[in-house]
């Protein structure tokens with residue numbers, strides 16, 4: 001992953017995380033106890049954990065893509081669950097039909 005994914009379809013997993021960081025500059029607010037926030041995208045790719053820095057300028061658009069991908073995955077999981085339940089019902093009906101014949 002060389003750049004951030006640009007569409008929900010490119011995001012099979014992963015989520016955004018906020019971290020507090022210190023720049024270490026002597027006169028910066030972070031050295032006075034007010035750390036900066038940085039956003040990272042954490043995902044699993046080919047069995048490995050990857051971490052990508054998300055620039056402030058990209059954050060809003062990227063957060064939307066991550067949110068879309070997450071709800072897409074949730075939707076797919078629910079559809080799969082419904083399909084499995086339907087299959088179970090069909091099998092039960094078939095079984096009962098055999099028994100009663």
Ligand SMILES: [Zn+2]
Pocket residue numbers: 022023024025028029030031036
């Ligand atoms: Zn700083």
